[in-house]
Amino acid sequence: MPPTTMRRKNLPAGEVLCTYCTARCCRYFALPYETPTTWKDFDNMRWFMLHGRVSIFVDNNTWYVAVHSDCQHLLADHRCGIYQDRPEICREYTTAQCEYDNDFLYDRLFETPEQIWEYAEAVLPPRKKKRSQKRALPTLPILNGV
Secondary structure, eight states: OOOSOOOGGGOOTTOOGGGGOOOGGGSEEEEEEOOOOSHHHHHHHHHHHTTSSEEEEEETTEEEEEEEOOOTTBOTTSOBTTGGGOOHHHHHOOTTSOOTTOOOOOSEEEOSHHHHHHHHHHHSOOOOOOOOOOOOOOOOTTTTTO
């Protein structure tokens, strides 16, 4: 397993940063999400989070849905098992902007559905109560002694 104490600024000439990395970039993906403004928006986020290893974070005023799941081609040594045939998004990714020494500090981070709901309750007006529309159940002749 590669050492993880190497700082980017101390990388020896000719060395590849990935040699020291644990492949953070291959262990999740995050998609931007429209800033939630309604109960339904937050409820949808809660729904995402109920599907396993999903978190929501806000970075520079942009909301993201992050799915935490290792790439199926990530090898035990943190290298790519399909490097020569990797997807274009992986080919375009460079160590210049990678998360190697990023401390994952965000403006906001929600790791549970309860946290996202608590935040919604703090920033949104109270939810309107739905009217209870009680309808009488039809009586069944068999149960009425008919």
